[in-house]
Amino acid sequence: MRYLVLVCFCLFVVQSYAIDPISKTIAPITKTAHQPKLVIGIVVDQMRWDYVNRFKPFFSSNKGFLRFLNEGASCNNTMIPYVPTVTACGHTCVYTGSVPSIHGITGNNWFDNVKQRTVYCVEDNSVQTVGSTNNSAGQMSPVNVWTSTIGDELKLASNFKSKVYGISIKDRGAIIPAGHAADGAFWYDSKTGNFISSTYYGKTLPAWVNNYNALHRPDSLYNKNWNLSLPNAVYEANCDTDENAYESTPFGKDAKHFPYSLKEFIGKDYGKIANTPYGNDLVVEMAKQALINEHLGADSITDMLAISFSSPDYIGHAFGPDSWETLDGYVKLDETMAGLFTFLDQKVGKDNYTVFLTADHAVANIPAFAKKHNIPGDNYDDGALKTDVIACLNSNNLSPKLISAVSEYNIYYNHAIMDSLNVSYEKLTNVITNYLEKKSLVLQVVENRKAAIAPIPQSMREKIVNGYTPQRSGDLMLVTKSGVVDGYPTGTSHGVLYNYDAHIPLLWYGAGIKKGTVNGVTYMTDIAPTVSTLLGIQMPSGSIGNPILEVLK
Numbered sequence: 001m002r003y004l005v006l007v008c009f010c011l012f013v014v015q016s017y018a019i020d021p022i023s024k025t026i027a028p029i030t031k032t033a034h035q036p037k038l039v040i041g042i043v044v045d046q047m048r049w050d051y052v053n054r055f056k057p058f059f060s061s062n063k064g065f066l067r068f069l070n071e072g073a074s075c076n077n078t079m080i081p082y083v084p085t086v087t088a089c090g091h092t093c094v095y096t097g098s099v100p101s102i103h104g105i106t107g108n109n110w111f112d113n114v115k116q117r118t119v120y121c122v123e124d125n126s127v128q129t130v131g132s133t134n135n136s137a138g139q140m141s142p143v144n145v146w147t148s149t150i151g152d153e154l155k156l157a158s159n160f161k162s163k164v165y166g167i168s169i170k171d172r173g174a175i176i177p178a179g180h181a182a183d184g185a186f187w188y189d190s191k192t193g194n195f196i197s198s199t200y201y202g203k204t205l206p207a208w209v210n211n212y213n214a215l216h217r218p219d220s221l222y223n224k225n226w227n228l229s230l231p232n233a234v235y236e237a238n239c240d241t242d243e244n245a246y247e248s249t250p251f252g253k254d255a256k257h258f259p260y261s262l263k264e265f266i267g268k269d270y271g272k273i274a275n276t277p278y279g280n281d282l283v284v285e286m287a288k289q290a291l292i293n294e295h296l297g298a299d300s301i302t303d304m305l306a307i308s309f310s311s312p313d314y315i316g317h318a319f320g321p322d323s324w325e326t327l328d329g330y331v332k333l334d335e336t337m338a339g340l341f342t343f344l345d346q347k348v349g350k351d352n353y354t355v356f357l358t359a360d361h362a363v364a365n366i367p368a369f370a371k372k373h374n375i376p377g378d379n380y381d382d383g384a385l386k387t388d389v390i391a392c393l394n395s396n397n398l399s400p401k402l403i404s405a406v407s408e409y410n411i412y413y414n415h416a417i418m419d420s421l422n423v424s425y426e427k428l429t430n431v432i433t434n435y436l437e438k439k440s441l442v443l444q445v446v447e448n449r450k451a452a453i454a455p456i457p458q459s460m461r462e463k464i465v466n467g468y469t470p471q472r473s474g475d476l477m478l479v480t481k482s483g484v485v486d487g488y489p490t491g492t493s494h495g496v497l498y499n500y501d502a503h504i505p506l507l508w509y510g511a512g513i514k515k516g517t518v519n520g521v522t523y524m525t526d527i528a529p530t531v532s533t534l535l536g537i538q539m540p541s542g543s544i545g546n547p548i549l550e551v552l553k
């Protein structure tokens with residue numbers, strides 16, 4: 001009996017302590033001095049840093065890019081510290097603060113040495129498409145990312161009360177930034193013209209997404225065609241000629257210059273809109289709907305909306321950095337972003353949100369354009385590399401089956417075939433290296449595992465080390481000479497370690513951001529630690545960067 005009384009007393013004590021601090025537990029756990037209600041992350045797919053300067057005179061509204069430059073902070077020398085400089089790796093680095101060797105996203109696609117097949121960065125066959133009959137378009141999730149993201153850490157810090165969403169034209173541009181614990185990610189289905197998702201996030205699309213899709217906005221935007229925003233003289237004075245044989249023709253082989261007619265795609269081809277600035281309008285319209293309907297930034301618990309503008313990448317690939325299309329695309333993106341920021345000022349309040357803007361990678365000049373001006377430039381794509389490697393093996397009486405894949409300039413050995421044919425790693429490496437290093441466009445071949453001692457400048461071998469993980473990388477990495485593009489005879493591409501692909505903008509604006517310019521070198525991996533510091537939350541698990549203290553109040 002005495003024992004029972006003691007137990008009861010103890011229970012009373014425990015219970016009373018549990019009840020007592022209720023008022024404290026409802027309040028947010030930690031708050032930094034300038035903690036915003038909302039973080040907006042913007043990735044402009046393929047934006048080179050120099051566009052900030054080159055296009056500055058043509059940003060007319062003070063509310064778009066100029067808002068960052070006049071009222072916020074600009075890190076002018078932000079570099080990507082790994083290869084390959086492609087979309088999936090870039091979005092993952094921005095939101096994890098980490099590099100492919102740690103977060104596992106070694107390309108948009110990679111040959112998986114464990115699964116022995118090519119894997120797409122966000123593929124996930126365990127989930128189903130939501131919002132489309134196009135079944136393959138939605139079997140996507142962030143499961144292939146090995147580390148946590150800013151959004152995941154924000155969720156953990158708020159006991160999952162923070163809301164986190166991702167929106168983009170590209171699936172990977174929405175899914176990876178939103179993170180593992182996201183409330184939703186929505187991307188564009190080029191077959192139907194709708195924004196879709198996957199069962200990873202929920203069984204059905206939210207009503208507001210269905211309502212937005214029902215507006216058929218791609219049709220009304222196609223109806224406007226693509227006309228220039230500024231007088232022709234501006235483009236003539238600041239760009240290459242409008243029509244060039246080395247530009248691609250995404251709107252049909254006879255559509256070679258402005259104005260571009262888009263009306264004929266209504267009801268017929270919803271993929272074309274990604275190649276126009278209107279792709280950015282779709283993303284901002286969806287972002288506004290998400291802000292309203294998911295009540296983002298409406299209370300003191302910080303939410304995050306990750307936006308990725310994919311259209312600049314499609315436009316850039318087709319027409320290159322010096323084209324009328326690229327300049328006009330950024331003039332229009334400036335207006336589109338101004339509309340978003342004005343909306344945020346009204347909905348969330350000017351001092352209540354923080355925005356960062358960066359790019360997932362930059363881009364090379366179109367090789368033929370560079371050559372026209374006697375600047376080094378050429379093409380050597382993965383297909384040509386594979387052909388050369390096979391020719392090399394044939395000429396040395398070795399089986400082509402010794403190579404599993406060639407992707408992002410990585411050469412993947414088939415180790416099982418090597419064992420069965422009794423071909424040593426050293427022999428295969430020597431044969432391929434000696435052959436490729438005689439090619440005029442090749443700088444050198446690096447053994448990925450030994451990249452840390454490769455005889456190239458330290459900052460470059462560090463990029464190779466940071467891009468390598470045994471399960472998802474090749475055995476050899478081809479380093480081309482500067483200006484060589486892994487692309488096609490028309491248009492351009494990106495993916496290598498040189499500055500034209502690796503130097504990206506990094507702009508900050510809003511709550512907690514100190515106005516100014518940072519000219520010292522910063523890295524893409526510093527973005528997530530900076531946001532974590534601003535929010536007073538844990539850095540993502542694999543983060544290797546440092547907070548950029550100069551931009552924080």
Ligand SMILES: [Zn+2]
Binds near residue numbers: 046087313317494
């Ligand atoms: Zn691209």
